[in-house]
Amino acid sequence: MKLKLDQLPDALRKGIAPVYLVSGDEPLQLGEAVDAIREAARAKGYASRELFYVDSGFEWGQLLEAAESYSLFGDLRILDLRLPGKPDKAGADALVRYAERIPEDAVLIVSLPKLTGDEQKKSRWFQALEPKGVFIQVWPLEGPQLIAWLDRRMGARNMLADRSGLALLAARVEGNLLAAAQEVEKLHILCGSGRIEDEMIRKAVADSARYDVYDLSEAALQGQLVRSNRILAALRAEGIAAAVALWALARDLRVVASVQAAVADGSTPDAAFSRLRIWDSRKAGMVKALQRLDREQVRQSLLACSRSDRIIKGQDTGEAWDALLDVCMTMAGRGPASRRLREDIA
Structure with missing residues (x-):
């Protein structure tokens, strides 16, 4: 099942899927999506977590071994798989095997860079796993989407800014959501809750835009x-x-x-x-x-x-x-x- 990022919280409140695929090149949103899945899983009793970071020497048998073994104390488990790119042939084979025998006591979270439409259609590992759970593609935020994101971020800290102030903040942190999140936190520390005037943003926010x-x-x-x-x-x-x-x-x-x-x-x-x-x-x-x-x-x-x-x-x-x-x-x-x-x- 494919979900938009903003649909994830509601889906997590309804229950935990056996597999989550989170893909994208925007690190803050991807990391926060994975964090939200882990927190929701822990709240549902998934108490233990095993982290698998795939590098050049990674043995895919470790993931399959973990999937086939059970916790000594019967704990529900989170299998957190971090991929720096598309899996190689051995990885694709392992993920297909995982999809064929999904453990009842574990949730698999796979995070990796953005998958193109062709990669989604042609990757047999993706075609095997996606129907078993949830797929979320994380997209960079620009223009009105970035302003709306900043508005929600500030609202979570009980801060309210005019659209002109949000646009100013967006221009200062363009292309860098990590910096945007930090600037919102800094504004909260400096200005507290309540209305944040444009001049307060102008004085407090450094120019954190990063371009290539x-x-x-x-x-x-x-x-x-x-x-x-x-x-x-x-x-x-x-x-x-x-x-x-x-x-x-x-x-x-x-x-x-x-x-x-x-x-x-x-x-x-x-x-x-x-x-x-x-x-x-x-x-x-x-x-x-x-x-x-x-x-x-x-x-x-x-x-x-x-x-x-x-x-x-x-x-x-x-x-x-x-x-x-x-x-x-x-x-x-x-x-x-x-x-x-x-x-x-x-």
Whole structure:
């Protein structure tokens, strides 16, 4: 059974399933989901816990041995399996065997990075385990979802903030829920319960946003100029090489150009994405870029990348990070940025 993360508390109140699969790349939400399952299981009498962390030398027989043995004192058990990625063949075989003979005195919690739709459909271990219990996919939070999450988080501490304050907090901690949770705790310590004014948030919350070059490319593909400029500034401050940022922009632009060429030859975008082996998580931004940009705009964007590359290598005059902003501007259909426009964007 597949559940959304916000459906988990109600499901746990109704009873404990024999298997939980929790998948995702957002560590705070994934960890808290697993914690909630363990706490609910303990409340139902699952008193003992065995932790299995899969590394290169892990013996899958340990899990099967634990499943087939019974506690000396008849305790109900939690089998907590931590996977750093998809299980290998031995792991897949072991999980299929586990699904065939699920112990009556144990609940299995499997946590691992995000599983794509194809991995869910084609992985025999997943197909064996998922019908026996609950599957939860954890997704990163952005925009209104992040603001709603912050509102609930603050509400749990009896704090109330206006939407403008929540938006300010969201902008400060973008991409880092661990930092967001810490900032909410800090606000509670500094300000206590009750109404939290925007100025209180502005003074108390540090700028905890964390970006990488993939965030930059995603923002540029979607034509988000202000966000692109903010990410460029953050990457520069963190000491990221301009060449690395350029690589991410140029890589995704070449993919968009390839998809445009394939569509012009009669293919569909989905077929082109499949042939180019583009992950589902990267498709959304590229689809928006395909909708916004024609082939000439993509060509101009690649020419801007070429100029940026020459500047980074010292073969042309200019400032590297200004040239990267010009790439983002061109991807947004605006052309190279003037000094005044750069100041307006900032």
